[in-house]
Amino acid sequence: MDTIRAxxxxxxxxYNTGQSHVESCRRLLLTAxxxxxxxxxxxxxxxxxGRPPVAYNVFQxxxxxxxxxxxxxxxxxxxxxxxHYDQFVESLSDKTAAWTNDRIHxxxxxxxxxxxxxxxxxxxxxxxxxxxPGTFFEILIxxxxxxxxxxxxxxxxxxxxxxxxxxxxxxGVTPVNLIQPEVSDEEASxxxxxxxxxxxxxSGGIVVPxxxxxxxxxxxxxAHQRILDSxxxxxxxxxxxxxxxxxxxxxxxxxxxxxxxxGTVKLFQRYLAPLRxxxxxxxPQRYAMPxxxxxVPVRSIGDFFPELAELIASHSASRN
Amino acid sequence: MDTIRAxxxxxxxxYNTGQSHVESCRRLLLTAxxxxxxxxxxxxxxxxxGRPPVAYNVFQxxxxxxxxxxxxxxxxxxxxxxxHYDQFVESLSDKTAAWTNDRIHxxxxxxxxxxxxxxxxxxxxxxxxxxxPGTFFEILIxxxxxxxxxxxxxxxxxxxxxxxxxxxxxxGVTPVNLIQPEVSDEEASxxxxxxxxxxxxxSGGIVVPxxxxxxxxxxxxxAHQRILDSxxxxxxxxxxxxxxxxxxxxxxxxxxxxxxxxGTVKLFQRYLAPLRxxxxxxxPQRYAMPxxxxxVPVRSIGDFFPELAELIASHSASRN
Numbered sequence: 001m002d003t004i005r006a007x008x009x010x011x012x013x014x015y016n017t018g019q020s021h022v023e024s025c026r027r028l029l030l031t032a033x034x035x036x037x038x039x040x041x042x043x044x045x046x047x048x049x050g051r052p053p054v055a056y057n058v059f060q061x062x063x064x065x066x067x068x069x070x071x072x073x074x075x076x077x078x079x080x081x082x083x084h085y086d087q088f089v090e091s092l093s094d095k096t097a098a099w100t101n102d103r104i105h106x107x108x109x110x111x112x113x114x115x116x117x118x119x120x121x122x123x124x125x126x127x128x129x130x131x132x133p134g135t136f137f138e139i140l141i142x143x144x145x146x147x148x149x150x151x152x153x154x155x156x157x158x159x160x161x162x163x164x165x166x167x168x169x170x171x172g173v174t175p176v177n178l179i180q181p182e183v184s185d186e187e188a189s190x191x192x193x194x195x196x197x198x199x200x201x202x203s204g205g206i207v208v209p210x211x212x213x214x215x216x217x218x219x220x221x222x223a224h225q226r227i228l229d230s231x232x233x234x235x236x237x238x239x240x241x242x243x244x245x246x247x248x249x250x251x252x253x254x255x256x257x258x259x260x261x262x263g264t265v266k267l268f269q270r271y272l273a274p275l276r277x278x279x280x281x282x283x284p285q286r287y288a289m290p291x292x293x294x295x296v297p298v299r300s301i302g303d304f305f306p307e308l309a310e311l312i313a314s315h316s317a318s319r320n
Numbered sequence: 321m322d323t324i325r326a327x328x329x330x331x332x333x334x335y336n337t338g339q340s341h342v343e344s345c346r347r348l349l350l351t352a353x354x355x356x357x358x359x360x361x362x363x364x365x366x367x368x369x370g371r372p373p374v375a376y377n378v379f380q381x382x383x384x385x386x387x388x389x390x391x392x393x394x395x396x397x398x399x400x401x402x403x404h405y406d407q408f409v410e411s412l413s414d415k416t417a418a419w420t421n422d423r424i425h426x427x428x429x430x431x432x433x434x435x436x437x438x439x440x441x442x443x444x445x446x447x448x449x450x451x452x453p454g455t456f457f458e459i460l461i462x463x464x465x466x467x468x469x470x471x472x473x474x475x476x477x478x479x480x481x482x483x484x485x486x487x488x489x490x491x492g493v494t495p496v497n498l499i500q501p502e503v504s505d506e507e508a509s510x511x512x513x514x515x516x517x518x519x520x521x522x523s524g525g526i527v528v529p530x531x532x533x534x535x536x537x538x539x540x541x542x543a544h545q546r547i548l549d550s551x552x553x554x555x556x557x558x559x560x561x562x563x564x565x566x567x568x569x570x571x572x573x574x575x576x577x578x579x580x581x582x583g584t585v586k587l588f589q590r591y592l593a594p595l596r597x598x599x600x601x602x603x604p605q606r607y608a609m610p611x612x613x614x615x616v617p618v619r620s621i622g623d624f625f626p627e628l629a630e631l632i633a634s635h636s637a638s639r640n
Contacts, residue, residue, distance in 0.1 A: 216537070223543050227591040271547040 001125045004032055015139045022143050033117040046255040050285040056256045059120045066120035068247045068256045070282050073112040085110050092148040104302030111301050112281035114140055115244055138210045153198040199316030204236035212244045226273035238276040245282035260286035266295050279304040321445045324352055335459045342463050353437040366575040370605040376576045379440045386440035388567045388576045390602050393432040405430050412468040424622030431621050432601035434460055435564055458530045473518040519636030524556035526631055532564045546593035558596040565602035580606035586615050599624040
């Protein structure tokens, strides 16, 4: 894990200081993928009892078990993963490449495999650092999006407290220190957004909250959108919530649960503020149902890339 | 811990089914207090570096250390605690008893000692059950308030998703099962409020979110208040947030931090929805400062009792 931690430190420092972190991020995720393949076993765990049932694997070693992993999304073969990853990253620079179904599926698999490799290493060998996989998720997605949108402006966080124009208020906002991700970032996460992307020269923008799973933090993106609507007026900012999955192992029954709160999402969407869309690599079945889709679109992370690009383009066009 | 767990089960069952739980709750908290006194050592840990500095103790045994405890608030003597507790509970039935400063201070000490006894037992002997102390906090306060307001209507939770009048939405609302508090109540906590108290025969009421410490859940009471304002109109519901402390041990420096997010609180108060007041046993120094008090009153739990009683009375009067 020393190598992985060291690579994360380098990657995070580059990201924080605005240097290109694509190369070190690639090395980091391939190292994590290789470590899992060579030092743990990858085996079927159990099903999610959905319609249809969904099979999940886990990585394990010496009785320690990782989070559940979908074998139909996780690219286990190292060679294939490395080729697909490079292919996908390359393709992001090519504005003429169409977002075919195959490409959308590939994007989903590549992101899933990268994030799960890293997260499962932490599950097996660094249990205490619960927040670090989320940090890696943000760094990875930021790198991919910077490649896809080279002229857009990226800011890591909107320090919402700055809205108060109150110097004393600002002390509540501690910037997330990615280099020491173990340090509590509770304060930061409760008041600042994740990625914010703006079309060149435009105010407002697209907020991209990134959460591997939402759990009790589901309220945050809705509350942030509400605050942005109140402070800047509706329409200035739109939120696209990007997640990996909502799964949980059930040790007793050796099965997997998809933890969904459809009522909560509907409630927040209606009475706090509406998100523009929600994206998952492993879309929870409950959220794919028509009653949810009518309230808020829930689609794959593969769909996120073209939809973000379109939103940024239309944002730019409508203001010029 | 078997006795304490068994007593909690009984107390929680009584509370859930609307039976009087005062007696079993008393037995439970005195048992926890006695266990700490006889089976752990209670020693100075370090200061919070405030103005003035605040001294904290911890309970410890075999290298395991409890959360920080203020020795000036915690009544360590068993006999004195038991007498004070009974005195305070008794006094709640006496509508003619004035809320003198002494009585307010006593209320604060009694609640602090009861909640900390229970929570520190779990810190030392049942680390895995992180949410159980919060459950006990709710049960304790509900019992005290039922005694003070015998004619008021208490409901445990407003299932906010029911607002949607959407039967499918309701499936997201899992009632908190207090008898098995280890079971994940993440879904429930994100969509339902804690105690709700209404004047006899009135709609609307006072929402009392109870959190031993707020941490990243600070957003919840503001978001819930916003949802209630949106759904029922402002003024129908008011929220009084009740907490114990915001402390955290710093193992490295053997000191105690008070984790405060003044900017966040100001932001939420202004752009989500205003709370009517925030109460602590161990009031964080930062929140007692004038800039915060101008935005939202932060006072002691001793003040919470008379202020709630007054609010319920005025609520009742203004509608009759």
